[in-house]
Amino acid sequence: MLIEPRAGRLAAWGNALLAGLVSPDEAVVAIVGDDAVHRVAGLPGEPAPVGLTLALGRLRALGAGGLRLALPAPGHPLGLSGPPEFNARALEAAEAVVCHGAALGLVPEVSEAGPAGDVHVEVVWHCLPVREAPPADVPSLGEAERELAEALREATEALTRLDVAGSGPVAAAAIEAYRARAERGREVLAPGYPPRAVRVLELAQRVTALVDLAHGNGHGGAVSASEMAARGEALRPVERTARRAMVAAYNSAVEERDRGTR
Structure with a gap:
């Protein structure tokens, strides 16, 4: 992602x-x-x-x-x-x-x-x-935030369960790297976005960092095809949750303005 x-x-x-x-x-x-x-x-x-x-x-x-x-x-x-x-x-x-x-x-x-x-x-x-219709499968910010909290736990547990070498320190380093990147790039969401959208986007980036870690090469030596398949299967729902949350965060300015005009 x-x-x-x-x-x-x-x-x-x-x-x-x-x-x-x-x-x-x-x-x-x-x-x-x-x-x-x-x-x-x-x-x-x-x-x-x-x-x-x-x-x-x-x-x-x-x-x-x-x-x-x-x-x-x-x-x-x-x-x-x-x-x-x-x-x-x-x-x-x-x-x-x-x-x-x-x-x-x-x-x-x-x-x-x-x-x-x-x-x-x-x-x-x-x-x-494009067709003028509601976009597919986009959650509210509140739904996304709740789903992400669970997804972060699932991603961390999956790394441990799948025995990704160095998953503890590497996962911590990945989270810190993406947190620093989010701090540097907070303006990515631009003026006009609610603070909750920034929180949701940052958490989605952290979850994505863990998913990328589990999928990435170079961590823990050789990884067999079956091990990679197991990682993909375990983390697919987590990756989906993170993508949904990112869309909710970026789209929140439009959704809030739309609600305000009703």
């Missing part, structure tokens, strides 16, 4: 921009991050790819009042609402953004260019029609 999905950055900072809480320049710098450039292709009314500033302004003009994150996986169309063509593209990328208030979605295509040691990343967001 992506700890800091590009679609999450686009949704978070796009929401802050659409709410008037940050400037276009602030939003674009945060969305692009360490990448070289982001462009949007297929935007209605634009025959060629355009920059993020123009694209976000055009989405607002087309009726988008917010952006939602989707993190689909095989058999789990998390955050998607169709149609099948968009879902398939989003599943291939493992992430997407769905507009709230406009029947459009964005799927990233990531490419690398340049010589070894000087590689830069370019991202093209493909704008495609």
Whole structure:
């Protein structure tokens, strides 16, 4: 799973921009991050790819009042609402953004260019029609927080039960690394997000760190195919819970504004 999905950055900072809480320049710098450039292709009314500033302004003009994150996986169309063509593209990328208030979605295509040691990343967001319907399987922040607390216990127990070598100190180091990363990247959620969303996202990142630890190579020497299969089976529900929580956190700004207008 992506700890800091590009679609999450686009949704978070796009929401802050659409709410008037940050400037276009602030939003674009945060969305692009360490990448070289982001462009949007297929935007209605634009025959060629355009920059993020123009694209976000055009989405607002087309009726988008917010952006939602989707993190689909095989058999789990998390955050998607169709149609099948968009879902398939989003599943291939493992992430997407769905507009709230406009029947459009964005799927990233990531490419690398340049010589070894000087590689830069370019991202093209493909704008495609989506179905205006509730996103699939997205919990509330409260539900996500409760589920994550249990998932963190399950992940820790699974590491011990599966005898991942050094699971105690390595797990602690992984948690601390992701906690430090979360502290550094708290603005990933951008202005306008409730404090609970930050807590949920940080905990989801910690759970994901443990899942990645159990799946990762290089810990504990050789791992047989049967051992890797056992790890995958034990941790699949935990990984699913963490993905659901991440989507709930990134989407909470839209959900809260939507409730406030009812």
